[in-house]
Amino acid sequence: MTPRRSQADRKAQTRKALLDATIQSLVEVGYAKTTTTEITARAGVSQGALFKHFPTKEALLSVAAADLCASLFPKFRKAMRSHSKGKDPIERAIRGLWSVFKTDEVRVLHELYAAAPTEPGLREALVPVLATHREKIQAEGKLLMPELASMPNFDAAVDFVVTAMQGAAIVLFAGYEKGREQALLDGLVLLVRAAPLLLDVANSTREP
Template sequence: MTEAKAHRTQAQRREQTRTALLDATVECLVDIGYARASMQEICARAGVSKGAVQHHFATKAELMAAAVEHLTTKLRTQLASSLEDLPGGASGVEAAIDLLWAGYSGTLSTAVTELWVAARTDPELRTAIRPVDRALGRATLAHVSQVAGDLPKERAETLFWLTVNLTRGLALDAELGGDPNRRRKLLQEWKRIAVLMYSQP
């Protein structure tokens, strides 16, 4: 085996271990929550030793932030691909809101909500996840702006952040067992308002 091939194989193994740890972390956040997501449980689910974690992440907070970044990167890639196929005009606005709702709810919402709540009283965790959350917002806004056509930048950003914050609130409502019919009505009403904002001269 050549040195280059051996090095490549070692790098691949390291990446596989890292990915397994990140996937297991997200799984723990969703299944059992942040408080019970111990390093021992994460390692057991990932099928790696506790010592292996130290080669990739210095602290639990760093691992948690990396796990959310890992998840959001995958979702952002999917979202970017979907945004490219959006129709123009008002129908495109409604479709974009549906995409953002799908992206900011579900697994991502559950994992991030767990970390936000924990970060309120954990400065180390808050410091670790804040740049990840901001990077997701900036990257997604950039994709949305590309398909916004001639919409003024300020209005596009307002529509985007209103949508993100509404969908996050609705996702939390879903986590707490809120009425799904009410969520659908609120989302539909927001789409109506957003189309009006989009259509303003």
């Protein structure tokens, strides 16, 4: 006889089903078509059940985004750690990270970023999620590159590189630069090499 599940187990299962359905919908049909109706149909639950677990659609999306970030970070870590192998650690690190930036999960996050400016509720819900993810990326960078971690501009350099890579990924997702992936990667490698110097120059121009 199958043991009867507790109420807590049922709640956890429903919550997981909703989050899995949300991410699946975002990947397969995109942000615009990921409605609460679409999500509940995929999860096999009612609209009422959704709003028992998440007060708003934006709250559900923010938790889904947090889950996406959490699932990506081990991949980022593995890719970034590959910088210690080979003769050109910067290029190896960039190519490893790029393999993660091209995934559907990252594309979904970019869709949420793009929607946030015109949807205040979504923007507000995403701010703490993305801030936490950013801090984790910076912390991992310090572990991987201790010889650079003490420089004043290190966190800004990491932000600079990640933002540049996000922009390159968006361009490729949109199909604008089809066939130019190698050129974009070469450009990213140059940006990484130049980032500390560029930030030093920028800071020096702001000094009184």
